[in-house]
Amino acid sequence: MPTHDPTAPARIFVAGATGVLGRRVVDRLVAGGHAVAGLSRSDANAAWLNAHGAEPRSGDLFDAAAMRALTADCDTILHLATAIPTKPRTSVADWAANDRIRRDGTRALVDAAVRNGCRRLVAQSVTFVYGDRGGAWVDEDTPAAGDLSPVVRSAVDLETIVRSAAADRGLPGAVLRCGMFYAHDSAQTRDMLAAIRKGFLPIVGSGTAHWNIVHADDAADAVCRAATAPSLASGEVLNICDDEPVMVRDLVGFAARALGGRTPRRVPAWLARLLLGRHAVDVLLASSRCRNARAKAALGWQPRYATYREGYGAVIARWRGDEGAERA
Numbered sequence: 001m002p003t004h005d006p007t008a009p010a011r012i013f014v015a016g017a018t019g020v021l022g023r024r025v026v027d028r029l030v031a032g033g034h035a036v037a038g039l040s041r042s043d044a045n046a047a048w049l050n051a052h053g054a055e056p057r058s059g060d061l062f063d064a065a066a067m068r069a070l071t072a073d074c075d076t077i078l079h080l081a082t083a084i085p086t087k088p089r090t091s092v093a094d095w096a097a098n099d100r101i102r103r104d105g106t107r108a109l110v111d112a113a114v115r116n117g118c119r120r121l122v123a124q125s126v127t128f129v130y131g132d133r134g135g136a137w138v139d140e141d142t143p144a145a146g147d148l149s150p151v152v153r154s155a156v157d158l159e160t161i162v163r164s165a166a167a168d169r170g171l172p173g174a175v176l177r178c179g180m181f182y183a184h185d186s187a188q189t190r191d192m193l194a195a196i197r198k199g200f201l202p203i204v205g206s207g208t209a210h211w212n213i214v215h216a217d218d219a220a221d222a223v224c225r226a227a228t229a230p231s232l233a234s235g236e237v238l239n240i241c242d243d244e245p246v247m248v249r250d251l252v253g254f255a256a257r258a259l260g261g262r263t264p265r266r267v268p269a270w271l272a273r274l275l276l277g278r279h280a281v282d283v284l285l286a287s288s289r290c291r292n293a294r295a296k297a298a299l300g301w302q303p304r305y306a307t308y309r310e311g312y313g314a315v316i317a318r319w320r321g322d323e324g325a326e327r328a
């Protein structure tokens with residue numbers, strides 16, 4: 001098993017280097033003087049990596065031998081790859097690629113990290129694993145819900161794979177449970193804001209479910225800190241979300257006012273399930289309030305956008321500017 005020189009600058013392999021989260025992580029790591037290798041399947045994304053100071057590496061995430069070879073000179077592996085469907089109505093089949101990335105992809109990267117003697121592996125999970133707690137506060141000691149939607153169960157499996165390798169194979173692995181991302185360049189955020197402005201985005205049910213959210217810039221900051229922190233407990237699990245879980249009706253109402261949109265209509269949950277698919281709606285109706293104190297303490301992390309008011313306010317301002325720029 002190779003051992004990496006702890007005094008040498010880190011070489012960090014990023015799977016998912018070209019997504020909403022990964023692009024931000026790559027830019028921060030490169031700016032911090034780290035050598036970054038990014039996995040990518042397309043020429044366009046490889047060109048983006050090159051242009052941003054990272055080395056593109058091409059390979060199949062599900063091929064364990066290929067992942068071992070591609071990461072042989074790396075001391076740190078970040079698993080940020082996802083394939084979250086962005087179309088409005090989804091079935092379980094639409095989530096299959098994402099589930100496979102979380103299960104087979106995590107196994108391949110964990111195996112590579114163990115065999116290559118990496119000093120750390122950080123994997124992206126989701127705060128949805130807490131399921132519906134009726135709006136109760138939760139922290140990392142709260143067990144994952146037992147009745148999770150199948151599209152979230154794969155995140156629990158990802159966590160189990162990383163934590164088992166930490167416990168049984170000596171892998172210094174950490175899991176970041178990220179809240180719902182938002183950013184000016186997130187397809188989900190743009191679609192949501194466009195629908196809110198047109199008055200098309202309904203509030204499902206009472207709108208009193210609490211969401212845990214995080215600006216993608218803040219999530220990237222947490223990932224980089226987890227990747228490069230001098231020490232981090234092996235098997236650590238950290239909630240990466242802002243300081244104020246928000247009720248859906250407050251978030252949508254805030255955005256509607258900021259965008260000059262109509263007051264959002266309400267639709268019953270049964271109708272939303274019919275229109276959007278059961279699993280996506282169940283995930284969006286699940287209510288929990290996540291504490292982020294452990295991440296702050298372990299990583300010295302503080303979200304720059306502490307609540308939806310600052311964060312969505314900034315995104316909406318940028319989005320409107322982008323729109324103006326596009327029209328000009």
Ligand SMILES: NC(=O)c1ccc[n+]([C@@H]2O[C@H](COP(=O)([O-])OP(=O)(O)OC[C@H]3O[C@@H](n4cnc5c(N)ncnc54)[C@H](OP(=O)(O)O)[C@@H]3O)[C@@H](O)[C@H]2O)c1
Nearest residue numbers: 016017018019020041045061081082084180181186187188
């Ligand atoms: N916690 C959250 O709320 C959360 C988490 C993730 C995503 N999202 C949302 O979901 C939407 C889509 O996310 P995105 O724009 O980041 O997606 P994306 O552009 O599809 O990027 C996903 C990343 O994963 C990689 N990837 C996907 N499938 C792969 C595979 N089979 N093998 C290797 N790498 C693979 C992609 O690499 P390639 O360069 O090879 O394409 C890319 O780097 C966005 O709106 C985002 O905000 C939300």
